Amino acid sequence: MSGHHRLATYFPAWRRPGLPVRARVHWRTCRPVFLPVLFAAAMLLAWQVLTVQLAVSPMLLVPPTAIWDVLAQAWPILAAQAWPTLVNAVVGFLLASVIGIALGGALVVSRRVEQAFWPHILIFQLVPKVAVAPLFIIWLGMGPTSRLCFAVFLSFFPITVSAATGFRSVDRTALRLCQSLTASRWQTFLHVRIPYAIPHIFAGLKVGVTVAIIGVVIGEFVTAQEGLGYIIMFASSAAETALVFAAIALLCVIGLAMYGAVALAELFVRRWYGAPINVGGFE
Structure with missing residues (x-):
């Protein structure tokens, strides 16, 4: 006897055909959130238990509870230092997005621009x-x-690379249709190339948003005047491992927030253009 029939024997409500389907739909909806949270909780628990049971030196590794205590105690300072990091990362990412998408489009539209700029970009x-x-x-x-x-x-x-790849991935039949309808190059680019390039563009934006944060933190390492990168360098020199992890935790929060904003923008743009919506995180 299969598992479904056994459940139907002991639980008559299971015989309703709509119940398993609804349960599977709810599980598929909650799974992208539930599984990462569950995995993170398991990792934090293992981290806490191992550091305490093995009596790891606080200079090498601190338990998550110690990091939480530092976040609670030094929150005003950390929040003040996180603000310039966030602003620089957001503005840098927006500028990089405009430059990258415009340059990717120029590389596809003009063969001369590609021949002149692509070797230098590389x-x-x-x-x-x-x-x-x-x-x-x-x-x-x-x-x-x-x-x-x-x-x-x-x-x-x-x-730039993702945008150029997306603009080139247009179906040739659609381009020939635009030519037969005497559409201009700008009309073809706006109404055909951009919708086809949306998945590639947002794939590049998701990479670029993480790299922008890395660039800001590296710059703060070098300048060492303000920002979470400055906090990490200062805490490392003072052997304040808990403070280092607290700053890294805030960087993770900033990165997740920016990545989530890009994902929401992708959802909105795909709905606007009527493109298929990817809910799994990967194409």
Whole structure:
């Protein structure tokens, strides 16, 4: 006897055909949230138990409860230092998005632009980023401008590549239809290439938003004046491991919030264009 029939024998309500279907629908809806939360809770519990049972030195690793205590005690300072990191990351990501999407479109629309710019874009990407960071300080000073430009420098490349790939992925039949209807190049780009490129563009934006945060933090490591990167460097020099983890936790929250904003924007844009909506997180 199958499991379904056994359940129907002991629980008559299970015989209703709509109940299992509704349960599966609710589980599929809650699973993207429930499983990550469950996994994170299990990891935090294992972290807490292992650090306490093994008596790990606080200079090497602290339990999550100690990190929570630092967050509660030093919250005003951490929140004040998280603000410039958040602002620089958001502005840098927005600038990188505009530059990357515009440049990706130009690479596809104009063959001359692609031949002139693509080798230089590739060379910029191949340059070690940490080695270039001090140059931004020399050129732009110790203020937020250098960190902002460095974040743009790091994050525009994946957005450009993804946008160019998306603009090129248009069905040739649709392009030939536009030509037969005497549509202009701008009309074809606006009404055909952009809808086809939406999944690729947002895939690049999801990568770029994480890289923008990395660029800002690296810039704060170098300038060491403000921001969560400055807190991490200061706490590391003072062997305050709990404070380091507290700053990293705030960086994770900022990163998740920015990534979630991009995901919500993708949902809105796909509904606007009538494109299929991906709810699993991956294509």
